[in-house]
Amino acid sequence: MANREALRELQTRLASRLQAARSGDVSVAWLAVKAGESNYLFPLAQSGEIFPLTNVQVVPYCRQWFMGVVNLRGGLFGVVDLASFMSGGSTRGRTEQSLAESSVITINSALELNCALMVDGLAGLRKRDAFAGAEAPPEGSPVFFGTRFTDRDGAHWQEINLQSLSQLPEFLSISA
Template sequence: MAKSSNLREFQEAILAKLKDAANQVGVESSSRLGVVVGSKKYLVRLNEVREVLPVPPIVAVPLTKSWFLGTTNVRGNLYNVSDLAQFLEMPPTHKSVHNRILLLSTDTTSQVALLVDGLLGLRSLQEMQIETLDEDSQKYFAKQKLVDDEKNQWLELDTESLVQDKNFIQPI
């Protein structure tokens, strides 16, 4: 029971910080949400994530790409759910209690949900070094490549490019 309450407190703290960041319009935050996608660690700008949720029931849509998982209803709003790892040509996300969906909030679209392997919490860009963005990283929709003090490599997800990608827009 203690583990589930700790997890709930962790999620509530992240959601509170996401809401605070969203309320600071025009202020660029150095904090990013760290997530695991397949074998990679990603950073997502806080103002590009509307909400982080445990994986809700998803209704499959026939005749679509395997990475397009289907549609889900979140408080009366329909979201298209995609397995980000599989879209990026990594193995499909292994289903576990740690999986989460990120409800994106971008200038282009607002009905996109991404399935990720799990959350790694908030990360500060001030504690990381920027590395040269190589061609391999660019195919993973990375804005920039960073390395933290523990030598972990991170990719900052370019959500705008992702949701505007012709393959992502048309999952048929």
């Protein structure tokens, strides 16, 4: 129970910082998330709101990485398990505990796609100066991969261009 409250507090703090970053002259560039074993950076201008993962309604005959739909603030959003989408794997096999600790991040409404990405963890907001190095994405990477950053601890963070992802035919085609 304490973990849920801590997660809600983190989500509330991140949501208020996201709003402040969008409205002010703050030099925050990304929302940092963890999905599976990977670290990702979502550009703030392309990211939407953060919600806890709750009440996902399963949709039959969909790809394994498409978890279903959820009602967020009165809008119907498709939920994509980001780790499964990236690996081509399945959303099955996750424990109830891991799902309870997961969050969904909507894609900015300006991109006109009612979609939310399920992530395993939130890692806060990042500025460019939080990273020690940057390099082009590895050869053969998906078109939505942006710069690959390395933080001061040596961890790699892959920037995801949510606009490019949201236009990708493979992402838009959820039928199995």
